[in-house]
Amino acid sequence: xxxxxxxxxxxxxxxxxxxxxxxxxxxxxxxxxxxxxxxxxxxxxxxxxxxxxxxxxxxxxxxxxxxxxxxxxxxxxxxxxxxxxxxxxxxxxxxxxxxxxxxxxxxxxxxxxxxxxx
Amino acid sequence: xxxxxxxxxxxxxxxxxxxxxxxxxxxxxxxxxxxxxxxxxxxxxxxxxxxxxxxxxxxxxxxxxxxxxxxxxxxxxxxxxxxxxxxxxxxxxxxxxxxxxxxxxxxxxxxxx
Numbered sequence: 397x398x399x400x401x402x403x404x405x406x407x408x409x410x411x412x413x414x415x416x417x418x419x420x421x422x423x424x425x426x427x428x429x430x431x432x433x434x435x436x437x438x439x440x441x442x443x444x445x446x447x448x449x450x451x452x453x454x455x456x457x458x459x460x461x462x463x464x465x466x467x468x469x470x471x472x473x474x475x476x477x478x479x480x481x482x483x484x485x486x487x488x489x490x491x492x493x494x495x496x497x498x499x500x501x502x503x504x505x506x507x508x509x510x511x512x513x514x
Numbered sequence: 515x516x517x518x519x520x521x522x523x524x525x526x527x528x529x530x531x532x533x534x535x536x537x538x539x540x541x542x543x544x545x546x547x548x549x550x551x552x553x554x555x556x557x558x559x560x561x562x563x564x565x566x567x568x569x570x571x572x573x574x575x576x577x578x579x580x581x582x583x584x585x586x587x588x589x590x591x592x593x594x595x596x597x598x599x600x601x602x603x604x605x606x607x608x609x610x611x612x613x614x615x616x617x618x619x620x621x622x623x624x625x626x627x
Contacts, residue, residue, distance in 0.1 A: 400557075431617075436523075438603060438619040439558070439603065440617075441614060441615075444614065454614070486558070502560045502563065503615060504560070505550075505559070506557050507556060508555075508556070
């Protein structure tokens, strides 16, 4: 199993450009997440998905869009990049609940994408 | 608002000694807590977790202690090794049908040879 993979690993954008970050997991997880990590601020949740075809806003969703067309993939889009979006982006996935009881709560993280917006 | 914070941003420990990393949380409804380890250039990696109905849980060389009275969480690493150098995050979750975690800002642990 590859676990959680992210592409690309690095990217430099100019202000106003758009791009899509791809996250893929091969663990058949229901839940997937996108975080950003900035110095001194830990991980902040951007958007998440509790299943194929569903998405929800996290703590810092502005300026980002997501799609979960396939269970194994979770895409993060920046329509018009801004310097404030310079960050390291992490994708994660986890199991879901069954009968109201969480099967597992551990989130498995990808290696990250380092994005710089000039 | 809800927050998860750490008492110390950096910690240096002599190789072979024990280390303790502390974390304070503010959401009394949180019932699940996780410690993650993040090495430079990598994503966070699960270390150990604990539910609110427990006050201690042990893993291999690691122990997590939970004090719900003062909303405090700690990670103890025994006999530290150079490979333990990393940033450690605590995270909390309220089990209300979603899987959202709230992360702390992290503590950088440096093991001195």
